[in-house]
Amino acid sequence: MSEHRSTDRTPQYPLRCDHCHYPIPDELQEGTDGQYCSESCREAADDESTMPDPDAYKRVVTGIEPLDSLVPNGIPADSFLLLSGDEGTRRSELLTELVWRAIERGEPAIVVAYANPPTAALERFFGNGWNVLPALESDRLRIVDCFTHRLSDREEFLETCSQWQTFVGEAAADSIVAVEEPSDGPAVAEALHEALDALEMTETGLVAIDSLDELGRLLQRERVHDFVTEVRGTVCTARYVPIVAGATTAGSDSYPEDEYVFDGIVDLRLTDQLAPETRLKQLGVRKLIGAQFLPQWITYEYEPARGLFAFGPSTDAREVYDLANGPRVSDRR
Structure with a gap:
């Protein structure tokens, strides 16, 4: 009977370094006031050096839908x-x-x-x-x-x-x-x-x-x-x-x-393939090093104060471009 082996190849790092805040992949280094991934982090912590959580400054959520x-x-x-x-x-x-x-x-x-x-x-x-x-x-x-x-x-x-x-x-x-x-x-x-x-x-x-x-x-x-x-x-x-x-x-x-x-x-592109006689605007990410992104096009429009907003393929384009009464989008995605 063959030995069962897990197919989950995701590394499990239950501990994080108290200085750099990254996972501890190997043997942890004990310090006077925490646990660390390396001697460099332990020594820096002993010198009362502190590092911010990398998630706090290494990622930017733009606020643009x-x-x-x-x-x-x-x-x-x-x-x-x-x-x-x-x-x-x-x-x-x-x-x-x-x-x-x-x-x-x-x-x-x-x-x-x-x-x-x-x-x-x-x-x-x-x-x-x-x-x-x-x-x-x-x-x-x-x-x-x-x-x-x-x-x-x-x-x-x-x-x-x-x-x-x-x-x-x-x-x-x-x-x-x-x-x-x-x-x-x-x-x-x-x-x-x-x-x-x-x-x-x-x-x-x-x-x-x-x-x-x-x-x-x-x-x-x-x-x-x-x-x-x-x-x-x-x-x-x-x-x-x-x-x-x-x-x-x-x-x-x-x-x-x-x-x-x-x-x-x-x-950013214009396309007339989604709605007859309407040139819709679409946005897509072609490349982004160091981050996951969805490989698809998002249809969007712009409104002063609101900025850019997305709407889905089931939305009637006439609702989005009702310029006299302003946007009336009910199904954005």
């Missing part, structure tokens, strides 16, 4: 995430909402603004009904300005600003880090690190780059690659601060940059 439904355990905080999609997919709204949700969680955030001046970048929040003035005042939001110094006449631009833009610009003045040479990748990286240090962003917060398209117009492809590689290492990996960047596919299947430099890629 379509994205979180595909990545239920959260996005690794050491990720550089590319939002890749054609025009009309609300890519800019998604980028803006990612920043806002971080601020809502009480975390700091940085926007690297290539595509718009700082006041226009902030106006995207106000246009959604998201008031970022308190975040600017409490030093939880900074704008790395890679736009203004590209203008041929900055003084004329400032003089023609509306009263509201002037007010927002003055309110945000202390939160803007100006980059005089936005075509210089190292200079942009230095400005980003200046903002990170000012907001004490380590193991908290989020950086958004708007957008890689504008960055690519200023830098050669190799230099864009170098910039992404550098900030991925010095911001995401070293600080556990995720970076999200938007880029258009420009009618092609994917962003033309070398995709292996990104830890995650979220695709």
